[in-house]
Amino acid sequence: MYLAPVHxxxxxxxxxxxxxxxxxxIADALRWPVFLPPTLHVEQLxxxxxxxxxxxxxxxxxxxKSWTTRRVLDPVAHRVDFRQEVLPRPVTSMGGSWRVEPRxxxxxxxxxSNDFTVTDNARAxxxxxxxxxxxxxRAALDNLRQLAxxxxxxxxxxxxxxxxxxxxxxxEPVYDFLHRFxxxxxxxxxxxxxxxxxxxxGVQLMTVKLDGADGSARTTESVRIGFPHAGxxxxxxxxxxxxxxxxxxxxxxxxxxxxxxxxxxxVVARHHAVLDEDGVRQRYGxxxxxxxxxxxxxxxxxARQSGVxxxxxxEHAERAPARRA
Numbered sequence: 001m002y003l004a005p006v007h008x009x010x011x012x013x014x015x016x017x018x019x020x021x022x023x024x025x026i027a028d029a030l031r032w033p034v035f036l037p038p039t040l041h042v043e044q045l046x047x048x049x050x051x052x053x054x055x056x057x058x059x060x061x062x063x064x065k066s067w068t069t070r071r072v073l074d075p076v077a078h079r080v081d082f083r084q085e086v087l088p089r090p091v092t093s094m095g096g097s098w099r100v101e102p103r104x105x106x107x108x109x110x111x112x113s114n115d116f117t118v119t120d121n122a123r124a125x126x127x128x129x130x131x132x133x134x135x136x137x138r139a140a141l142d143n144l145r146q147l148a149x150x151x152x153x154x155x156x157x158x159x160x161x162x163x164x165x166x167x168x169x170x171x172e173p174v175y176d177f178l179h180r181f182x183x184x185x186x187x188x189x190x191x192x193x194x195x196x197x198x199x200x201x202g203v204q205l206m207t208v209k210l211d212g213a214d215g216s217a218r219t220t221e222s223v224r225i226g227f228p229h230a231g232x233x234x235x236x237x238x239x240x241x242x243x244x245x246x247x248x249x250x251x252x253x254x255x256x257x258x259x260x261x262x263x264x265x266x267v268v269a270r271h272h273a274v275l276d277e278d279g280v281r282q283r284y285g286x287x288x289x290x291x292x293x294x295x296x297x298x299x300x301x302x303a304r305q306s307g308v309x310x311x312x313x314x315e316h317a318e319r320a321p322a323r324r325a
Contacts, residue, residue: 004092004117007126009133012111013141017148019102022110023078025144026098029054029071033236033251034158034272036143038136040064040223040236041251053085057203057225059238060132064203064223067094078102090125093117110144112137150277156291157248157277162270163303165310169317171231171256171265177316178233178254178309179226181206184316187309202226206235218242231256231265244283246298248276252306267313269306273298 015022025035029052032039038058046053050073057066068086078100087094096114103109114133118125147154167174181187182196192209199205204224211218221239226232233254240247253270275294284290 004119004121006093006115006117007130008113008115009130009137010111010113011134011137011141012109013145014103015108015110015145015148016106017108017145017151018106019078019100019108021151022100022108022144022148023075023080025147026080026100026110027073027075029056031272034249034274035147037139037238037249039140040238041225041234057223058136059223060136061128064199090119090122091116091129092119108148110141112141147274156288156295157275159273159275159295159299160271161299161303162268163306163310164266164268165314166259166264166266167314167317168264169314169320171258173317173320174256174265174267174313175228175231175233177313178256179228181309184312187312189305189308196224199223202228231258244279245276246279246283246294248274248279250274250302252302254309267310269310271302271306273302 025031029042030044033041038060040057040059042057043055044052045055045068051070052073053068053070055066055068057064059065065088067084067088069082069084072081074080080098081095082097083095084091084093094114094116096112099111099113101109101111114137116129116133118129150157177184180196182194185191185194188194188208188210190210192211194209195207197205197207202225204226206222206224208220208222209217210220219239219241220237222235222237224233224235227234235252235254237247237250250271250273252272253268255268255270257266257268259266275291275298280291280294284293
């Protein structure tokens with residue numbers, strides 16, 4: 001019986017932050033989409049306090065990949081071990097660990113180790129996985145370092161909120177409108193065009209052309225993942241040419257939730273964002289007042305954008321052909 005060789009890789013970063021801060025960021029995988037660039041979305045399938053199973057969607061060499069992984073959390077040793085269970089071809093096994101080693105009260109070393117095998121050990125596939133793993137690991141470590149070194153003010157840089165609207169209609173027409181955003185360019189304020197391309201089952205790439213604040217052209221790209229049976233669409237912005245950037249990261253969710261009393265639905269727009277400190281400084285200056293202004297402006301902009309889509313979704317669904325009894 002042929003056993004494919006195991007390929008091992010490791011990368012590390014020195015971080016000016018306590019080990020506990022780094023471990024907390026690593027352990028909280030549900031916030032990885034807004035904290036770590038390669039991660040698009042994470043669903044927690046199981047959790048018993050020490051181990052968890054996650055369904056993850058990530059970008060790898062420009063492609064969207066998804067897998068299920070099991071993680072074992074050790075807060076005392078500041079270690080997280082992971083082993084993927086359901087893998088995209090050609091990978092046949094993938095696992096590794098995150099380890100954080102204290103180097104002082106506010107300095108740490110974080111090490112990300114990976115091991116993997118591929119079908120028949122094909123050289124092209126091995127090289128593809130190595131490139132994807134190297135790029136994603138480096139991006140994750142770099143962003144983790146930047147976040148952790150801002151640990152004293154990270155709460156001020158992170159913004160989460162939601163808005164909702166009631167719709168007198170069933171789930172299906174509301175979800176259909178949100179899924180087919182490209183049919184209504186006015187669903188995004190200021191959009192000159194919206195293009196949605198299918199990138200796999202339930203996965204879309206949405207490109208929006210806009211006018212920037214200074215009149216220049218601006219382009220945003222986001223990956224959208226649909227869960228039609230749950231009435232949910234999650235998304236993450238993966239590109240934004242806005243300069244100076246106000247957003248360092250932005251994820252969101254559209255959720256169409258049947259009302260418990262049985263009539264109509266509630267549509268919820270959720271946002272999770274991290275402010276770009278350099279962009280805030282260029283636009284508003286330094287200090288707490290500048291940051292508060294930036295948070296207010298960002299919340300207002302995101303709420304305005306999702307508010308337009310919520311209103312259009314309600315109008316679309318409530319004007320849809322009457323439901324048959």
